[in-house]
Amino acid sequence: MSSTSLPVLFVADLVVLPGMVVSLELDEASRAAVDAANTGSEGRLLVAPRLDDRYASHGVIAKVERVGRFSSGGPAVVLKAEQRGRIGSGVSGPGAALWVEVEPVEDHVTERARELAEDYKRLVVAVLQRREAWQVIDQVHQMSDPSAIADAAGYAPYISAERKRELLEDTDVESRLETLIGWTRDHLAEAEVTDKIGEDVREGMERSQREFLLRQQLAAIRKELGEGEPEGADDYRARVEAAEVPDAVREALLREVDKLERSSDQSPETAWIRTWLDTVLELPWHVTTEDSTDIVAARGVLDADHHGLDEVKERIVEYLAVRARRAERGLQVVGGRGSGAVVLLAGPPGVGKTSLGESVAHALGREFVRVALGGVRDEAEIRGHRRTYVGALPGRIVRAIKEAGSMNPVVLLDEVDKIGADYRGDPAAALLEVLDPAQNHTFRDHYLELDLDLSDVLFIATANVVEQIPQALLDRMELVTLDGYTEDDKVAIARDFLLPRQLERAALTADEVTVSDAALREIAANYTREAGVRQMERFLAKALRKAAIRLASGAERVDVDLADLKDLVGRPRFTPEAPERTSVPGVATGLAVTGLGGDVLFIEASAHEGKAGLTLTGQLGDVMKESAQIALTFVRSHAAELGVDASFFDRAIHVHVPAGATPKDGPSAGITMVTALTSLASGRPVRSEVGMTGEVTLNGRVLPIGGLKQKLLAAQRNGITEVFVPLRNEPDLDDVPADVLEALTVNVVGDVLDVVRGALEPGTTGAAAAA
Structure with missing residues (x-):
């Protein structure tokens, strides 16, 4: 059939199908469409639905039956829908209405359509019988046109507007009827379930009413007996x-x-x-959240939230993969032992341990709860108080489960290494049952005195110093070490995470303020010497505050580059000091691990006339004092091999480790002390680009140490280019980032004589120091 031009009347939240008669309230746009229809198209217009997501591709050609007013006084129009129309391109027409080309759609009725129409009529009658709409049932029985029967669904209240639009856009009668039959059957099934539930509720109410009556009688009897x-x-x-x-x-x-x-x-x-x-x-006894099984999406969430930390991300993805396979094979154990996991994230401050826990919960699709344990000294904080005490409360674990609202949240136990112990008990010992996968399925809080299943909780603990965690507690957790970031990592983190966050906090945009990669690298290299990025973020915040002042003073844009850093954040705080410190004999550069990550440690040795002996200063622990004694004995016993005059040891020797206000201890300074003493005795300075770490025995063997990755990161941050490490620590080099290994020359040694030969400047041996 040829197309025709008609004005369009868009109707919101209503779908009109052929055969329907509707009354609509007229607004300015719809009045213009009705006036245009009466003027230019013999009272005919196109009615099209306008729902939230898009406009429809089809409408219905309708006739204006009457224009009047509602009982409330508002203008209204009565329309009678006649035939489907396919909406074409817009055309010009009289009036202020929108005109479009409309192609009428003819319905083709087949024998199959007639059979489907009879099936649909029976379903519609069943629906109407449930509502006792007998007059409507008679009208349905009188209908015979399959197309009209299908389009009568426009009056059905249980069919949504979106589904009615599907019917409007479906030009095949058979397809419309098949769709309606499926929808109506679903509606009848849902109604039957609702009726069954209602019947069960009524039976339950009758039972409850009977119990209520009995309890009222019991209350009356108690009242007569004087028992309130x-x-x-x-x-x-x-x-x-x-x-x-x-x-x-x-x-x-x-x-x-x-x-x-x-x-x-x-x-x-x-x-x-x-x-x-x-x-x-x-408490959410039977509430659990469903874990995400999309491994790729979970890894994507972790990568989007944190830069690097591949080992931690890999561990979480492994956990997800195993749970997904167990679920696929029906091996999920309800209340089973060991189905949860306990991960310990250990590393210096500012590397993202706490925020990583929230990202893990996001990746898993679980609730997240943080439990701060720093400074906790009361065992009842973990296990709860006995109910006999006034003001008794459950422990923090139970309160975390209650706060999460599910039995399988991600619980972050923050700062687990800072738990204390006193006369109120040892909270770390109370955590043993909580974090043991073989026991926590029957965790018993002193307040509840009930078995609480924690086996499906993912516990993530954080700590700065692993050595401060009791060994029994550490044994129950899987240790994952976060040793800090390289300079490249810090620049990437600043660019992708820190800078956007600080721009938002300072109410700035990337169009107003930019920070170059060179400036970020300068801040990472010479303004901070930290394993994490907290101090770097503070410098960025300071620079952006200064930039905000410039913008408020009239500048259109601020570009932060190397030349601007001095004005915005001040002079660099750190410069390489190894060349200056090691320019004289008797000073060696060691590598150490503190609670703040890796750091360099200068060991100074001096000799003067006086009573022969060894003086140690620098607030050293017992282990480092013993290392100094061993180092002196080794140098004395191998004086000939080291090119040292034996008379050197007749003088008073003083070994000092600067920063005396800071306690220092640990078995990794032995070879550094040997090198410093040999440097002093031979008069040969230690090469300024060399750092070292390792313990020494009396016969000169180099013993392994811990924290190698953190120490090498510290060496790179401090401008050291060559390091000596124990031979037995060679496997630990696999965990060191490749860019760090490329920047350093790593010498693995088993004999301290090799360290001395490689670390000292070439020169004349002998008793030069005594001169």
Whole structure:
């Protein structure tokens, strides 16, 4: 059929199908369409739905039957829909209305369509019978045109506007009827389920009414006997019976409710029981969240939130992959042992340990709860207080589960190495049961006195110093070390994470302020000497605040480059000091690990006339004092091999480790002390670009040390280009970033004589130092 031009009337949240008669309130746009229809198209227009997502491709050609007003006084129009129309391109037409080309759509009725129409009529009659709409049923029986029967669904209240638009855009009668049959069958099935639920509810209400009557009679009997019943006991019993809790928990709850019913309002036990009942009922006993099984998406979330940290990300992805395979094979154990995981993230401050826990929860699709353990000294903070104490509360673990609202959240135990112990108990010992995958499926809080299944909780602990964690507790956790970032990592983190965050906090945009990579690298190299990026973020925030002042003073744009750093954040805080410190004999550069990450340690040796002996300063621990004694003995016993005059040891020798206010201890300074003493005795300075770490024995063997990755990162940050490390630490080099190994020359040594030969400047040997 040829197309025609018609004005368009868009109708919001309503779909008109052929055969329908509707009344619409007229606004300015719809009045223009109706006026245009009466003027230029013999009272005919196109009615098209306008839903939220898009405009429809089809509408319905309708006839303006009447223009008038509603009983409320508002203008209205009555339209009778006649035929589908396919909407074409826009055309010009009289009036202010929008005109379009409309191609009428003819319906083709087949024998198959007639059979489907009869099936659909029977379903519609079944729906109407449930509503006792007998007059409408008679009208349905009189309908015979399959197309009209399908389009009558426009009056059906159980079909949404989106589905009606599907019917409007479907030009095939058979397809429309098949779709409607499926929808109507689903609606009937849902209605039957609703009726069944309603019947069950009525039966339950009758049972509840009977119990209510009996309890009212029991209350009247108690009143006659002079036994008062505390108000609200029935409410607790009803809550317990309706709660989804394990059977053992329900029995314990009902026992407490019985006690509550027998207690008087004056009894202090009443308040304790009510508080306990509220706490237990609020726990999510049967609530769990579904883990995400998309490994690629989970890794994408972790990569988007954090730069680097590949080992941690790999561990989380492994955990996800195993859970997904267990779920696929039906091996998921309900309340099973060892189904959870305990990961310890250890590393210096500012490397992203705490924020990584939240990213893990996001990747898994779980709830996230943070439990701060720093400074906790009371065991009851973990296990809860006995209910006999006034103001008793459950422990932090139970409160974390309650806060999460599910039994399988990600619980971050922050700063687990800073737990203390005193007369109130040892919280670290109380954590043993919580973090043991073989025991925590029956964790018992002192307040609850009920078994709580923690086996599906993903515990993530964080710590700065692993050595401060008790060995028994450390044994229950899987250690993942975050040793800090390289200079390139810091620049990438600053560009991708820190700078956008600080721009937002300073109310600036990237068009107003830019920071070059060279400036970021300068801040990372010479303004900070940290393993993490906290101090770097503070410098960025300071630079952006200064930039905001410039913009407020009239500048259109601020570009932060190397030349601007001095004005914005001041002079560099750090410069390489190894060349200056090691320019004289007797000073060697060692590598150490502190609570703040890796650092360089200068060991100075001096000799003067006086009583022969060794003086140690610098607030050294027992281990470092022993290392100094061993180093002196080794140099004395191997004086000939080292080119040292034996008379050197008749002088008073002083070994000092600067920064005396900072306690220092650990088994990794032995070879540094040997090198410093040999340098002093031979008069040969230590090469300024050399750093070293390792313990030494009396016969000169170099013993392995810990924290090699952090020490090499510190060496790179401090401008050292060559390091000596113990031979038995060679496997640890696999964990060091490739760019760090490229920047350093790493010598693995087993004999301290090799260290001395490689570290000292070439020169005349002998008793030069004594001169």
